[in-house]
Structures are given as structure tokens and as C-alpha cells.
Amino acid sequence: MTFERQRWFQIALQFRGSVIGTIYKRVLCCGLFGMFITLLYQLKVPVSQPILGSVIxxxxxxxxxxxxxxxxxxxxxEGRKCWGSIVNNTRNLARQIWVSVEEVSPKDREDKIAVLNLLVAFAVATKLHLRGEPINSELEDLISTSRYFKLKSMNNPPLEVAFWIGDYLQQQYNRNCLNSYQLTSIQELLNNLVDNLGGCERILRTPMPLAYAIHLKQLLLLYCFLLPFQMVESLGWWTGVIVGLVSFTLFGIEAIGLEIENPFGYDANDLPLDAICQTMKRNIDDLTSLSPNVRSQDLGETSNVSV
Structure with missing residues (x-):
């Protein structure tokens, strides 16, 4: 219990991850304006207007x-659910490919490992795509050199990776290494991955309506600048402090909305996409260390590793 109390105060006083750095200038501005109105009131200027409290x-x-x-x-x-679905679909895809695709020649094992790495490459490419970053060295160990340079020229790299996975599955079906039922089941999981990509893109490319954002900011400013006129008569020199506290609350709530509406970046409040991708890579490495004919119970335990 004592540890929990200490942790509570540690979080309450933590600067990293908070919105203080974003809003402190606005809060100071409102507080100083409150002090200015107080000074005018002390100089007998008729600035006390309690009726302004009914304006907003x-x-x-x-x-x-x-x-x-x-x-x-x-x-x-919604972004977190999409990435959770990417993780689950990747694990199920990897498990089914590893177990279902028959190995006719020794090279088939290498091809299976390569396509399982493509599943991780899909997640990494999706992360980079959502962050607006170019293809980088994170993908070099997951795909061949030719594919790496080809991805650099693609507008939607994760979609191209999904195409390569689908192409591999079709080849295995044509070689009779997969039956039609297995192919349909695995293709459905691949389609789910592409759907998750589309869901993340929808979040990224659908901003808050500009008119709403502008109107809210205008109301916040108007409300905070009207507060001193309502409070100065009863609070006196405390007016600036109280206005600062109220503006800290209101601007902070609005800033939190701005902070979390795009969850795919590097901020402390964004999704840990790097950690998720690393976990997926470890899951694939664990799976490829097993024999394809391992018992399904062992595979089930592998697929339940938490993010």
C-alpha cells in the first residue's frame, strides 16, 4: 500500500508524458491577465462584471x-484494437503456415521462414507507414535485398508485403502443398491484416473537423479571459492564481485530446509500436525454432505470448 501511495505521487508529479509543457504559456498568459484585471480593480477602474459569467x-x-x-x-x-488484431492475426498466420504448408524439398523450410519474417516485416512496414517514415534498416534483416530496395519505391509498403505473402500462399497451393480449405483459412487471416492496416490509415487520415477545433479553442480563450471580470470583486489579488488554475484544467483537457488522437507516433502517450513489433519478432523466432510437426498444444502456448 505504501508503495502504491509513493507511485501515485510519483505519477502525479511526473512531467514526462504530461501536457504541462504544451499548455504552460497559455496558462501563464491567463494568470497574468487576471493579475492585470486585479490591478485595474485596485485602481478603482470598474472592471468587476459578474454578469459575464452567463455569457458562456x-x-x-x-x-x-x-x-x-x-x-x-x-x-x-481503435488504434490499439487494430494493432492487437495485427498481433493475433500474425500469430495465427504464422502458426498455420508453419504447420500446414508441406515441405517437399529442403528449400521449402527456408521459404517458410522467409514468409514468416514477412509477417513481421508487414508490422514494421505498417509502423513506418503510419509514422510517415521511409523504409529503413529495421526491415533489412526481415526481407531479401531486392525486396528491400523495391519497398523503398512503394507508396504503400505494407500492402506490397501482404501481396508477397499472398503470392507465396498461392504458389504453395499450386504445388499441392496446401489444400483449398487451408488456403481459404490462411487467406482470411491475411485479409484481416490488410483490414487492420486500413483501420489504422482511417484513424490517421481522418482529422477532427477544423471548424469544431477552432470553435472550441475560441470558447476556451473567451471563457478564461472573462473569468477575471467575474471573480475580481470577491477574490482580489487571488484572481490571477485562480484563473491560472482554471485555465490549467481546461487547456489541459483539450491538450490531452490533441495528444492521443494520433496514437502512432513517438510521444509518451502513443502506442508502443516498437515494442509490439519486437515482441512479434520474438514470437516468430520462437515458432521457427520448433519442428513443424510439433504438438498443437505447444503451438497454442506460443501463440498466447502476451504483447
Whole structure:
């Protein structure tokens, strides 16, 4: 319990991952404006206007902020579900390919390992694609040199990797190393991977409506700059401090929405895509260390390794 209390305070006072660095200038601006209004009030300037509290009802602004934050979190959680599905479909694909595809020649084992590495390459290429980054050395150990340079010229690298996997499956079916039922089952899992890619792209390329974002920011500024006129008579020199605290709360909620609406970057609040891809690589390495005719119970345990 004592450790949990210490952890609670440690998180509460943590700067990394918070939105303080994003909003502190706005908070200071509002606090200083509150102090300026207090100074005018002390100089007998008639700045006290409590009636301004009815200009923007708190409940209206609160509902707008809640809607903004909920919408952003839905995007974050949808991205997490897409990547969870990528992990699960990759494990199931790897398991079925490793067990179902018959090895007629010694080279078939190498081809199977290569296509299993393509599954990891799909995840890594998807990560880079979502981050808007070019193909880099992360993929060099997962694919052949010719394919590596070919990916560099593609507009949608993960889609090309999915095509290579599908092409391998069709070749094995033509060689009678897969039957039609196995091919259909594995192709369905591959289709799910492509669907997950599309889901992530939808999140990335569907921004919040600009008019809504602009209007919310305008209301936040208007509300925070009207606060000193409402409070100065009752709070006096404390007006600047209280306005700063209120603006810290409101700007912080809005900044959290901005922070999590695109969960595919490098920020502390984004999804740990690098760790997820590394876990998938370890899962594939574990699977390829087993014999294809290993008992299904062992394979089931391998596929249940957590992210």
C-alpha cells in the first residue's frame, strides 16, 4: 500500500508524458491577465462584471470538452484494437503456415521462414507507414535485398508485403502443398491484416473537423479571459492564481485530446509500436525454432505470448 501511495505521487508529479509543457504559456498568459484585471480593480477602474459569467455557461464548455476528449480516446483505443488484431492475426498466420504448408524439398523450410519474417516485416512496414517514415534498416534483416530496395519505391509498403505473402500462399497451393480449405483459412487471416492496416490509415487520415477545433479553442480563450471580470470583486489579488488554475484544467483537457488522437507516433502517450513489433519478432523466432510437426498444444502456448 505504501508503495502504491509513493507511485501515485510519483505519477502525479511526473512531467514526462504530461501536457504541462504544451499548455504552460497559455496558462501563464491567463494568470497574468487576471493579475492585470486585479490591478485595474485596485485602481478603482470598474472592471468587476459578474454578469459575464452567463455569457458562456460552464456546462456548455464542459460538454464540448468531454466530447472532444471522448472522440480522441475512441481513436486511440481503435488504434490499439487494430494493432492487437495485427498481433493475433500474425500469430495465427504464422502458426498455420508453419504447420500446414508441406515441405517437399529442403528449400521449402527456408521459404517458410522467409514468409514468416514477412509477417513481421508487414508490422514494421505498417509502423513506418503510419509514422510517415521511409523504409529503413529495421526491415533489412526481415526481407531479401531486392525486396528491400523495391519497398523503398512503394507508396504503400505494407500492402506490397501482404501481396508477397499472398503470392507465396498461392504458389504453395499450386504445388499441392496446401489444400483449398487451408488456403481459404490462411487467406482470411491475411485479409484481416490488410483490414487492420486500413483501420489504422482511417484513424490517421481522418482529422477532427477544423471548424469544431477552432470553435472550441475560441470558447476556451473567451471563457478564461472573462473569468477575471467575474471573480475580481470577491477574490482580489487571488484572481490571477485562480484563473491560472482554471485555465490549467481546461487547456489541459483539450491538450490531452490533441495528444492521443494520433496514437502512432513517438510521444509518451502513443502506442508502443516498437515494442509490439519486437515482441512479434520474438514470437516468430520462437515458432521457427520448433519442428513443424510439433504438438498443437505447444503451438497454442506460443501463440498466447502476451504483447
Amino acid at each position: 455557461p460552464s456546462i456548455v464548455l464542459g460538454l464540448l470538452l468531454v466530447f472532444r476528449t471522448n472522440t480522441a480516446y475512441e481513436r486511440f483505443w
